[in-house]
Amino acid sequence: LTPIFDKFHRAKAGVPVGGGLLIILVVCLLFGIAIPILSILGRDITSVYANQRAEMYILFFTLLSFGALGLYDDIKKFFHFKSVGIFGLTLRFKLLLQILLATFISALLYFFLGISFVHVPFIGIIPLGPFFIPFATFTIVSFSNAVNITDGLDGLASGILMISLFGLWFLSASILDVPLTIFLAVWLGSLISFLYFNVFPARIFMGDVGSLAFGATLAVVGLLLGKVVALVVIGFIFVLEISSSLIQLMSKKWRKKKILPAAPIHLTLQAYGWEEPKIVQRAWLLQIMLTIFGLWLAVL
Template sequence: MKVFSKPTKGVLGLWFGLRRRQKFILQWVLGLLLGFFIYKYLGVHIVNIPGFDTVWDLGIWYIPFSAFVIVAFSNAFNITDGLDGLSTGLLLICLGVFEIIAIGNLDTPLLFFISLWAGALFAFLYFNVWPARIFLGDAGALSFGAMLAVIGLITGKILALVVVGGIFVIEATTSLIQILGWKYLKRPIFPLAPIHHTFLARGWKEPKIVIRAWILGLLLGVFGLWLATM
């Protein structure tokens, strides 16, 4: 059964026809464009560090900074999207936290957007949990990670974003460490990377890994929400 229209096939064909380096460059270009939009039209250019009463005004440098955050979370989400329901459930936790933040900021448009996105994700998760019948794929995972980063940027809660999305950060970090281990030490640091593959190799069942990741994600969400209110 054909599920994609011809324009969609063209976009997907273009993406999958690119090499890894070309995809990475394209991500940075899009990240810089989004960063410019956030800086120029939304007027966001500061980074708040909760608990230290510190505010960094990055000025024009906010554009590459935001691009880095977008590209990093985009790829981190894509790396995490390796088990049925894992990334989607974690994303819903993150959106729940930022929905509360949006309510506190009286940001009705953002609240409306997050609510619509979360509602669609709940329907998607029903079919994405183990054994999954539908999947995000690279295009969906990369765009979802980027959008989560944008939400964190426009709310000004960068540190909260890193904490709430801590599982995404851990997954990406273990993959990066594994790559560096092979490149410089000529050996792996972990049995497998990202880290959820290590648990699979140790005999953990997929639903067990996912549910425990969700539990840890909830704990990180509570901590991140506390940071956001400081």
């Protein structure tokens, strides 16, 4: 398998990284001026939350804080700090930072917006009380790393994310949450522009600054909507990618052998001879079906 992946990585050499940073800056700028403009025009800014300002600040903070973590990784790789031992952070310490950030964000959702529930299809609203904070923390950290792991092929993570956001935008618009709907619309527009340059053969990559930030923010959007179960369905490809990597790691550690030829799952498909565009296109088609199914579950 090594020659296959060596050829793959050589083809990606020299492509600029950090497109996610541009998206974050555009989203923050446009979202930051959109709400004041609507207020000046006298438009009604409705939301399911009384504290609209807190809702906006939480979205901003999630995007920027996890983006900063990813930017650190991108800078470290670009300047080869890892190879010379400068500013090194262990994987465990980076995970700890993610958990601390996610816990803080979860506490903001719980104390400032009063979110302490999850909607389960066919059952209804289930109150979690204070247990919402660890539940939300796990969701945020998991999706942040899941999108990061998925971002390995041209247009894979960005295309899947774009389709997922369309579904969440529809849910947000249906409950008349104006700040969240505008945020998702701006994010979608920026992502579509980025995807034009990210499809095969990619001319720019998202980088960790984008994938970590977008995964965490995707989870926060699901928590704001109270539709975490629907989010798991809509984001199932992300879940599958990180699950395959975790299973592979545990198997190598405890069984001393691999379960899959390579992990995450998109590398397994490459190992079986699938071309990169074929994998990405099939993933997009599957994502469309998952999004439709997730929307159906969200209204049950």
